[in-house]
Amino acid sequence: MAYVWQSGFQNYLLRRSPQTSLVRFETYLERIEVPRSRQLSSPHQPMEHAYFFESGIASVIIRSPEGQHSEIGIIGRDGMCPTAAILGVDADPFSIHMQMQGEAYLISSSVLKAVLAEDREVHTLLARYAQALAVQQAYTALSNAVHHIDERLARWILMCHDRVDGEDISLTHEFMAVMLAVRRPSVTTALHVLEGKKLIYSERGVVSVRNRAGLEAFARDAYGECEKEYERLIGTSLGQSTI
Known part of the structure; x- marks a missing residue:
């Protein structure tokens, strides 16, 4: 079509x-x-x-x-x-x-x-x-069933990044906890993991993507399949995806 x-x-x-x-x-x-x-x-x-x-x-x-x-x-x-x-x-x-x-x-x-x-x-x-x-x-x-919270958070950040312009995403810890169905301390720990690997920077309700390719590699198979399906069905790739 x-x-x-x-x-x-x-x-x-x-x-x-x-x-x-x-x-x-x-x-x-x-x-x-x-x-x-x-x-x-x-x-x-x-x-x-x-x-x-x-x-x-x-x-x-x-x-x-x-x-x-x-x-x-x-x-x-x-x-x-x-x-x-x-x-x-x-x-x-x-x-x-x-x-x-x-x-x-x-x-x-x-x-x-x-x-x-x-x-x-x-x-x-x-x-x-x-x-x-x-x-x-x-x-x-x-x-949610098979991936660690760190990988799930990486996937979610990537999906948000696909749908915005630039590198900054306005996300609070509270909202991330609700969206990932975990407690806020789990989100904070996962953010620290991604920051420690220099993949993102997080401060005051804003997450900045520093290394898109590295974030995709960290997410592994948690990210990419539904993005490919979107491209197949709609005929265009999502935002900033590099898959």
Whole structure:
């Protein structure tokens, strides 16, 4: 499936949408600022809007009945949320929060569903993205089960780095602990390991990537497979990935 790279958007899905499709629905897109910590969707609640991110990072979070929670996916300019809107589902059990502030194009879920019903090319592109995100979530589950916290943190930093410009990523220790489903002291220890190897620098809620190739080597097989799948499905590589 061939797409023309459209200028004017930072979002990879909008940039990959056929020009005729963009003409059809871009008038319904509203560019907004999305601050850190804003909740974009709630578990089992109707989804009124979809977001195509131009910048920033959102986290898909799953919560247990007893209140424990963990991140299962991240979304930046590579994608949109919620993917339930693509699949014709009115609600899902996840919550989505902004992890790093940014900007997004907002569209009514009902309008998006109407566009998808009429436009096979856009529907196919977004369905491919839904598959790519599902693959990312599957590898997150695998990594949580088999990789050491140091490697999981390296993977997560790399995934965030793919979705931002420059080397600095705004991440607090508290948020990293929630996203990795570990205690804050475990995050601090893992950050010290990566800093000791001169792969990153961490201070006051900002992580700076110092050695991208070294960080990828340290993460080993925790990083790379879902990134390859994204490229296969969408036709472009993620951000700053060197795999």
